[in-house]
Amino acid sequence: MGRVTRKESHAQTRERLVETAHRLFLSDGYNATSLDKVAAEAGFSKGAVYSNFATKHELGLAVLDVLHLERAMSLAAAVRDAETAEERIEAFARWAEDNIGDVGWTALEVEFATSNRHVKGIDQALAGRRRELTAAVADLIEQQATDLGLTLPLPAEDAAVQLLSLGIGLGVQRAFDPELPVTSLVDLLRSLLDRSRPAE
Amino acid sequence: MGRVTRKESHAQTRERLVETAHRLFLSDGYNATSLDKVAAEAGFSKGAVYSNFATKHELGLAVLDVLHLERAMSLAAAVRDAETAEERIEAFARWAEDNIGDVGWTALEVEFATSNRHVKGIDQALAGRRRELTAAVADLIEQQATDLGLTLPLPAEDAAVQLLSLGIGLGVQRAFDPELPVTSLVDLLRSLLDRSRPAE
DNA sequence: GTCTATAAATCGATAGAC
DNA sequence: GTCTATCGATTTATAGAC
Structure with missing residues (x-):
């Protein structure tokens, strides 16, 4: 009961992806930043991105x-x-x-x-x-x-x-x-x- | 001597390309508009673009x-x-x-x-x-x-x-x-x- | 839920014919 | 100077393994 590990780790992944995208978008620009790079720098692969965000736009809005x-x-x-x-x-x-x-x-x-x-x-x-x-x-x-x-x-x-x-x-x-x-x-x-x- | 046909046709091509790019960039956006489309709608091919502008940025600045x-x-x-x-x-x-x-x-x-x-x-x-x-x-x-x-x-x-x-x-x-x-x-x-x- | 692999499509730029 | 053909590089998004 104490461990909501499933939801929590999902939320953590999402948060780290947003943080990384936040940093990369600011330094390199939105168009110039690929989802591949976001995923890699966050320590994940692109699959993790698409399991948290339907499109690049959604990540951008986040x-x-x-x-x-x-x-x-x-x-x-x-x-x-x-x-x-x-x-x-x-x-x-x-x-x-x-x-x-x-x-x-x-x-x-x-x-x-x-x-x-x-x-x-x-x-x-x-x-x-x-x-x-x-x-x-x-x-x-x-x-x-x-x-x-x-x-x-x-x-x-x-x-x-x-x-x-x-x-x-x-x-x-x-x-x-x-x-x-x-x-x-x-x-x-x-x-x-x-x-x-x-x-x- | 009266015909500067070479330079004139070059300038005309350039002008038509800029006009077409002007229209397409406005309606569809800069990133979303390919040079191929600009050339085609102006009645030329992409070669004409690159003989008038070194890069897409130059066309954009024009x-x-x-x-x-x-x-x-x-x-x-x-x-x-x-x-x-x-x-x-x-x-x-x-x-x-x-x-x-x-x-x-x-x-x-x-x-x-x-x-x-x-x-x-x-x-x-x-x-x-x-x-x-x-x-x-x-x-x-x-x-x-x-x-x-x-x-x-x-x-x-x-x-x-x-x-x-x-x-x-x-x-x-x-x-x-x-x-x-x-x-x-x-x-x-x-x-x-x-x-x-x-x-x- | 995440990873690997790859599909699928696009586009900027170049090379060579005319 | 322009056209055709193509390269080469990228990127978004998906399919299937784990």
Whole structure:
């Protein structure tokens, strides 16, 4: 009864495959990484991949989920301890420098999305993830505004779309031109803050 | 002497190949389009492709140049006849709706950039094009500000980076979720305008 | 459930005829 | 300069052994 060895080892295999794919996709790209290499580096063979994922796309989507969770958690953690508005902006600036500035992440998401945009079913999976992510960012923004006692100049959802889109655009361009600074993300946030009014 | 038939037919072949690649890359994607198909649909065989382009990447870059020229011209044309600030914003809004809303363009650029980001030399080619495009948009912004007698709240170059990045981010997300509206581009432009001051 | 072996298909790039 | 034919390398996905 104590040993659920069957299910557990299956889950462990799956997790190690996702971890390995996560690393390889980030460093070499999604298209350039073969399932053979993923399996080998994870210490398995390709059969293990196909017993855990029906297609390469499914593995890709699983990696995207890890990516989203990582970023959401790191962003929330980054602004958690900040108090004043200026402290929060500075915390966000540091997070942006470390995360948007870290080129691989956005490039992978975008490579996967655009390369498979005509694959049936993938677009819906990506659309669902996009909406979740946008809602999560919107929640975070709203929470920050409440904390600071501010009313935003536009709906939190719209602000989230702006910040996410700008981050994607910057990340994509930095993938081939890392000299492009990420400061405009902070500029956008600051302009949102400047145009906010005290909540009544 | 009047007939430069050799050079001309070569240039014509090249042009038709780029046109066909332009169309197929947009509809099916860069990775999913084989050079064989490009050649066949253009009425040539693959040999003609390789006598005009050393690699598939070169053809891809040629298509990106066409894309950039198209967008730059259509944007400049869209705002040309507008007079008041509000008219210009509305002209830009229509352009954004027709262009950023038209999913294929951004997705192609971004698919090419991210899929080949580790191919030696491609990143420099893309970085050069990015800077040209940013400079062109910055020029357009500066010209508009001068026309309206306004001083922008930030350097035109920074505003160009913001608008381009936001456009890329929106275009990418709309590639798999076309319900995402492009209104935040107009919001950003309007906020730039609202924060501008009359030039002395 | 995982491994080995292989199928099946694709595609970029090259060689040589015309 | 373009075409035909083909190479050569890869990769996704499957079939069957263990």
